[in-house]
Amino acid sequence: MSASAKKGLIEVSDFCLSYETLDGAMSAVEDADLLVRPGEFVSIIGPSGCGKSTLLNAVAGFLKPTRGTVTVDGEAVKGPGADRGMVFQQYSLFPWKTVRENVEFGLKMRGVSADERKRSARTLLGLAGLSQFEDQYPDRLSGGMKQRVGIVRALATGPRVLLLDEPFGALDAQTRQIMQQILTNLWERLEISVLFVTHDIDEAIFLSDRIYVMTARPGSIKAEVTVPLPRPRDSTLQLSPEFLGLRAELGALIREESLKAMGGELNADALKGLAINLNGANLSDVI
Ligand SMILES: Nc1ncnc2c1ncn2[C@@H]1O[C@H](COP(=O)(O)OP(=O)(O)OP(=O)(O)O)[C@@H](O)[C@H]1O
Numbered sequence: 001m002s003a004s005a006k007k008g009l010i011e012v013s014d015f016c017l018s019y020e021t022l023d024g025a026m027s028a029v030e031d032a033d034l035l036v037r038p039g040e041f042v043s044i045i046g047p048s049g050c051g052k053s054t055l056l057n058a059v060a061g062f063l064k065p066t067r068g069t070v071t072v073d074g075e076a077v078k079g080p081g082a083d084r085g086m087v088f089q090q091y092s093l094f095p096w097k098t099v100r101e102n103v104e105f106g107l108k109m110r111g112v113s114a115d116e117r118k119r120s121a122r123t124l125l126g127l128a129g130l131s132q133f134e135d136q137y138p139d140r141l142s143g144g145m146k147q148r149v150g151i152v153r154a155l156a157t158g159p160r161v162l163l164l165d166e167p168f169g170a171l172d173a174q175t176r177q178i179m180q181q182i183l184t185n186l187w188e189r190l191e192i193s194v195l196f197v198t199h200d201i202d203e204a205i206f207l208s209d210r211i212y213v214m215t216a217r218p219g220s221i222k223a224e225v226t227v228p229l230p231r232p233r234d235s236t237l238q239l240s241p242e243f244l245g246l247r248a249e250l251g252a253l254i255r256e257e258s259l260k261a262m263g264g265e266l267n268a269d270a271l272k273g274l275a276i277n278l279n280g281a282n283l284s285d286v287i
Pocket residue numbers: 019020021026028046047048049050051052053054055217
């Protein structure tokens with residue numbers, strides 16, 4: 001397939017979103033601009049509470065911007081739609097449905113015939129290594145398997161864009177790495193765009209073509225970092241000087257914002273104070 005056949009141009013411009021709280025309007029994201037080109041894999045990282053999920057939920061159509069615009073392939077996002085698949089950290093599978101029924105659900109809602117649903121679900125489950133589990137119920141599956149079902153379910157309706165909010169946050173490191181490979185493989189084959197929210201710098205580098213770093217709340221875009229690492233990527237990449245250089249660069253950007261997010265309680269000087277000289281006394285003697 002040619003590059004022009006790739007789908008899913010996401011454009012977020014001049015984006016502001018405030019939540020109404022008991023203390024009045026609270027600005028979560030301010031003046032954020034973001035672009036995901038068709039077929040691109042882009043991550044958003046930033047300190048806790050900076051508005052990553054808010055931005056992603058607005059692209060998904062669950063939240064409306066207070067100001068600014070969100071478009072997918074030039075069309076304004078007015079609500080959730082089958083052109084955008086969403087994966088949450090919580091697996092949110094229907095426990096009373098089998099794996100295949102979970103995957104088929106969105107297609108059933110859209111009136112797709114039983115045969116066609118089964119064929120699509122089986123193809124996607126195969127790509128995620130879940131063929132043998134299609135008749136199992138979610139409570140019989142490990143966390144990694146549940147999340148694979150979650151991803152496959154989000155892909156079943158043929159979205160142009162896949163949105164993922166900390167999808168591997170609850171998984172152990174080994175499972176996480178395998179999930180990253182599976183996601184990359186699905187993304188490459190389906191040629192859709194991905195917008196991925198994570199706390200994990202290594203995960204963002206491993207997966208992405210580009211990474212947006214957000215400032216502390218109210219979040220805006222602090223930096224945009226291109227990941228020029230060749231694909232296919234495997235775990236040995238994490239030892240390369242290029243990977244380590246990007247990790248250091250992103251780590252410094254996030255650390256600066258995380259300190260700000262702590263509301264001035266901690267800054268670089270205060271952290272030095274943690275190693276304060278007690279003139280040989282024990283800490284317990286002076287407090
Ligand atoms: N429904 C809501 N009402 C009021 N405030 C909210 C609401 N949802 C989120 N917030 C606040 O908006 C800010 C941004 O939240 P958001 O969840 O988008 O951040 P985040 O970067 O995804 O956080 P985390 O990394 O901790 O998941 C936070 O301060 C959060 O407490």
